[in-house]
Amino acid sequence: MVRDITIGQYFPGNSVLHNADPRLKLVLSFVSIVFVFVCNNFYSLALVLAFTVVAVLSSRISLKVILKGLRPMLLLLIFTSALQLFYNKQGTELFVSRFITITTGGIFTTIFMVVRIICLVLLSSLLTYTTSPTQLTDGIERLLSPLKVFGLKNGVHTLAMMMTIALRFIPTLIDEIDKITNAQKARGANFETGGIVQRAKALLPIFIPLLVNSFRHAFELSLAMSARCYNGGEGRTRMKQLKLAARDYVLMAAEFIFVGGVIALNIIFESVI
Amino acid sequence: MRGTDTKENLIPIIEFKNACFSYDSEDMGAELSPAVKDINLTIYRGEFVAVLGHNGSGKSTIAKMTNAILRPTSGKVFVEGMDTSDEELEIKIRQLVGLVFQNPDNQIVSTIVEEDVAFGPENLGVPPAEIRQRVDEALKTVGMFEYRFHEPHKLSGGQKQRVAIAGILAMKTDCIVLDEPTAMLDPVGRREVIGTIKRLNKELGITVVLVTHFMDEAVLADRIIVMNDGTIVKDGTPAEVFSDVKTIKESGLELPIGANMAERLKKSGINLGKGILTAEDFATAFSQFVVNNR
Amino acid sequence: MSLLELKNVSYTYGAGTPFEITAIKNINLTIEKGSFVGIIGHTGSGKSTLVQHFNALLKPTEGQVLLNGEDINRSKHSAHEARFKVGLCFQYPEYQLFETTVYKDIAFGPTNMGLSEEEIKARVLEAAEFVGLTDELLNKSPFELSGGEKRRAAIAGIIAMRPEVLVLDEPTAGLDPSGRKKILSMICEYREKTDSTVIIVSHSMEDVAAIADKIIVMNKGQVYKYADVHEIFAHSGELASLGLEVPPVTNIFLKLKEMGLNIRTDIYTKDQAEKELLRYLQKEGIAW
Numbered sequence: 001m002v003r004d005i006t007i008g009q010y011f012p013g014n015s016v017l018h019n020a021d022p023r024l025k026l027v028l029s030f031v032s033i034v035f036v037f038v039c040n041n042f043y044s045l046a047l048v049l050a051f052t053v054v055a056v057l058s059s060r061i062s063l064k065v066i067l068k069g070l071r072p073m074l075l076l077l078i079f080t081s082a083l084q085l086f087y088n089k090q091g092t093e094l095f096v097s098r099f100i101t102i103t104t105g106g107i108f109t110t111i112f113m114v115v116r117i118i119c120l121v122l123l124s125s126l127l128t129y130t131t132s133p134t135q136l137t138d139g140i141e142r143l144l145s146p147l148k149v150f151g152l153k154n155g156v157h158t159l160a161m162m163m164t165i166a167l168r169f170i171p172t173l174i175d176e177i178d179k180i181t182n183a184q185k186a187r188g189a190n191f192e193t194g195g196i197v198q199r200a201k202a203l204l205p206i207f208i209p210l211l212v213n214s215f216r217h218a219f220e221l222s223l224a225m226s227a228r229c230y231n232g233g234e235g236r237t238r239m240k241q242l243k244l245a246a247r248d249y250v251l252m253a254a255e256f257i258f259v260g261g262v263i264a265l266n267i268i269f270e271s272v273i
Numbered sequence: 274m275r276g277t278d279t280k281e282n283l284i285p286i287i288e289f290k291n292a293c294f295s296y297d298s299e300d301m302g303a304e305l306s307p308a309v310k311d312i313n314l315t316i317y318r319g320e321f322v323a324v325l326g327h328n329g330s331g332k333s334t335i336a337k338m339t340n341a342i343l344r345p346t347s348g349k350v351f352v353e354g355m356d357t358s359d360e361e362l363e364i365k366i367r368q369l370v371g372l373v374f375q376n377p378d379n380q381i382v383s384t385i386v387e388e389d390v391a392f393g394p395e396n397l398g399v400p401p402a403e404i405r406q407r408v409d410e411a412l413k414t415v416g417m418f419e420y421r422f423h424e425p426h427k428l429s430g431g432q433k434q435r436v437a438i439a440g441i442l443a444m445k446t447d448c449i450v451l452d453e454p455t456a457m458l459d460p461v462g463r464r465e466v467i468g469t470i471k472r473l474n475k476e477l478g479i480t481v482v483l484v485t486h487f488m489d490e491a492v493l494a495d496r497i498i499v500m501n502d503g504t505i506v507k508d509g510t511p512a513e514v515f516s517d518v519k520t521i522k523e524s525g526l527e528l529p530i531g532a533n534m535a536e537r538l539k540k541s542g543i544n545l546g547k548g549i550l551t552a553e554d555f556a557t558a559f560s561q562f563v564v565n566n567r
Numbered sequence: 568m569s570l571l572e573l574k575n576v577s578y579t580y581g582a583g584t585p586f587e588i589t590a591i592k593n594i595n596l597t598i599e600k601g602s603f604v605g606i607i608g609h610t611g612s613g614k615s616t617l618v619q620h621f622n623a624l625l626k627p628t629e630g631q632v633l634l635n636g637e638d639i640n641r642s643k644h645s646a647h648e649a650r651f652k653v654g655l656c657f658q659y660p661e662y663q664l665f666e667t668t669v670y671k672d673i674a675f676g677p678t679n680m681g682l683s684e685e686e687i688k689a690r691v692l693e694a695a696e697f698v699g700l701t702d703e704l705l706n707k708s709p710f711e712l713s714g715g716e717k718r719r720a721a722i723a724g725i726i727a728m729r730p731e732v733l734v735l736d737e738p739t740a741g742l743d744p745s746g747r748k749k750i751l752s753m754i755c756e757y758r759e760k761t762d763s764t765v766i767i768v769s770h771s772m773e774d775v776a777a778i779a780d781k782i783i784v785m786n787k788g789q790v791y792k793y794a795d796v797h798e799i800f801a802h803s804g805e806l807a808s809l810g811l812e813v814p815p816v817t818n819i820f821l822k823l824k825e826m827g828l829n830i831r832t833d834i835y836t837k838d839q840a841e842k843e844l845l846r847y848l849q850k851e852g853i854a855w
Contacts, residue, residue, distance in 0.1 A: 134384050168384050171426040176662075182624055183663040186655040187724060188647065188679030205675065208665035212710065217379050223342055224380035227372040228393040228440060229364050239391035239404040327743040328714060429610065456741050459610045459770045460812040486743035489815065525745040530815035537841045543848065552815050556822035559844070563828065566853045 010132050015060040017130040021248050022139030028255050029127040035262050036119045041272050044265035045115055051258045052119040059130050069125050077114055084110045108272050133167040157233025180209050283317035286448050286480050287339050291348035294334055309334045309503040321474040323491040324484045326500030327525035336452040336484045340370040371441030375453040377433035386436055387421040393444040411442035415469050431462025435469055448480035488529040492550040499524050512548040531555035570764055571598040576630035578616055590616035591788045605775030606768045608785030614768050618734050622653035651680050654730030658737040660721030664709035669720050672709050676728040694727035697757050715746045732764040739774055773814040776835040800833040816840045
């Protein structure tokens with residue numbers, strides 16, 4: 001059951017996006033997401049959608065995976081669109097009944113909202129889909145490294161190291177949960193029946209050993225790290241140097257065109273939202 | 274204590290001088306590191322030393338004292354003449370003596386094999402190009418180069434331990450101390466790890482200290498140290514150590530299979546000779562005995 | 568009488584996904600009541616998957632598991648009951664202790680069975696005695712015990728359910744020689760006193776060969792061989808060629824045979840070995 005969680009999953013590959021500099025990907029994802037919300041008419045919205053589609057296609061990740069990632073959003077999308085559609089009273093009225101009123105404003109907002117949420121989810125998951133956890137933390141560490149000037153001397157490195165270790169131990173802990181769950185089931189533990197309090201209590205035989213084991217992992221790992229001369233971020237070098245390559249400049253150019261396009265279309269055409 | 278005639282040519286790398294260690298409180302490490310007392314021990318360059326003892330005999334404590342993970346509560350431990358109690362020297366000492374632990378899962382830091390191997394040299398501030406070179410070399414030495422892009426959690430126990438060894442090699446240590454590296458492995462993993470350790474010692478001349486409770490691993494060493502109740506009770510070549518059946522039994526250990534069978538035959542009046550340790554030794558000696566007496 | 572029977576059992580992990588892995592396929596075997604069976608095979612041979620079918624932790628993708636002639640997966644209830652009838656102790660069980668006292672931890676299984684307070688107490692004390700835990704230790708926190716004591720407490724937690732079959736997955740993993748001996752002799756003693764059926768899973772034959780009556784050799788998800796110990800070792804060379812770790816003592820005889828001595832190779836204990844070596848010397852006219 002635990003294995004189905006796919007937060008921040010990474011799908012190894014060899015596309016332009018996979019090979020791009022993680023720092024650049026972080027920045028570009030952020031800028032793109034901002035502009036998903038900047039667009040204010042159907043022309044710029046179409047550009048946003050087109051840009052997202054091109055980005056998804058250039059990742060060369062199977063559409064099946066992409067759609068699976070959107071599935072959890074489905075209910076939310078349907079629910080909020082229904083609310084918008086039936087209760088937004090702006091614009092011309094198109095259909096009026098006792099309970100619901102459909103207006104042009106309602107339809108427009110719904111379309112914008114649906115497209116924006118889909119693009120938001122796609123663009124942000126594209127970042128994790130194409131960037132390994134290590135690269136991601138590495139990118140964050142280096143992007144934030146200017147903060148060191150403001151007295152956050154070791155903070156940035158510590159944060160990045162914590163993220164790396166957390167990512168490293170997720171599979172180990174998932175394995176452990178599986179093992180402990182099976183072991184307690186073998187002693188007749190029942191996780192499937194009873195009220196909510198009873199069920200929560202039934203989880204104690206899993207959580208306590210998990211917690212104890214995590215402390216043991218942490219303690220032993222800290223020894224192993226010390227033995228390998230770890231002493232915080234100071235004086236550390238990195239094997240992998242990040243350097244912007246030609247493809248990164250191409251991506252940057254594409255982003256400029258996208259940003260410029262959205263701004264231009266916003267100016268040329270009238271805002272509808 | 275050690276009766277070899279080449280002693281003058283040997284250069285000490287680790288020296289325990291009346292070293293003691295004990296916890297004054299019962300915290301987390303107490304179970305992992307039982308007390309040791311009055312340890313006098315010199316490990317020489319290029320040696321392959323096995324430290325044998327039952328669980329709780331203090332053998333792991335000694336391992337952790339070799340690179341200042343634990344510091345003696347009294348007495349001294351020196352690494353190449355550097356006092357491990359001196360915190361200033363900590364990094365230098367740990368660079369010379371690397372430590373591999375028992376649980377393969379709890380010593381891998383990164384989510385990619387090659388990045389994990391790079392962890393040590395990165396901490397030491399080695400320039401990037403050189404780290405790359407060291408990492409590739411270390412991974413080739415332990416036979417894990419083709420796994421360099423893999424995720425550690427998908428490797429077998431033996432492979433994880435080899436990655437851990439590569440992580441130490443990449444720091445260019447002179448001495449590797451392994452604290453029961455095979456205790457949690459299956460027979461295949463054990464063979465892989467022991468094979469790797471032997472190669473490091475024989476081919477690269479790296480000093481190896483192998484802490485273990487497996488007799489068949491200990492017999493591979495040049496020298497065996499037997500621990501019991503926090504003290505060293507025996508120090509000598511495998512043949513010397515395993516001929517002292519009484520001490521071995523008292524220390525909660527067993528004889529290796531060859532020695533065990535030779536001992537049994539001796540009781541029936543058949544003497545196959547000295548220095549029989551492994552199954553191979555025994556088979557050779559026995560067939561020789563048959564030929565000689567036929 | 569057959570106690571546990573597997574009929575054409577196959578199990579596939581992630582069935583229906585692109586990551587399908589068939590862990591065991593087409594297993595047919597019968598465990599007799601009162602027998603002492605060892606299951607050997609190296610990592611990935613399917614032995615751990617196999618034993619999780621014995622108490623319905625895994626439901627076979629195909630085939631049936633019968634306990635006393637009845638399919639344990641016929642209902643949710645019967646699957647739950649199977650957990651108590653077939654006590655399964657996992658590898659490194661000490662990492663699953665969770666209660667505030669050792670007593671309560673051992674009582675977890677019996678409590679889940681819905682037994683009365685007195686019955687639970689009787690079983691906990693009995694189980695503690697089997698594994699050699701003193702009353703004083705029962706009131707301690709399980710996290711205060713030593714490594715070996717923790718392992719024994721965890722095994723007691725299974726024994727306290729008074730299962731008809733006790734299944735132990737690698738009970739000696741990570742222990743030193745004396746710890747190993749202690750656990751193995753404890754298991755033998757338990758079996759003698761209770762006449763129950765015991766199954767031990769291991770990747771090394773040394774421990775298993777010395778105490779079990781029958782051995783199941785698993786290879787690539789299938790039963791390679793299931794026979795009495797001496798029959799299994801009648802082909803000890805074959806086992807070695809499967810990459811299995813034969814007992815070191817067997818190794819001696821395989822090597823002697825290789826050297827051209829006309830000597831038996833179906834030896835798996837040191838006592839047998841001594842006898843055979845002396846017999847050989849006598850036959851050759853060397854010893855008298």
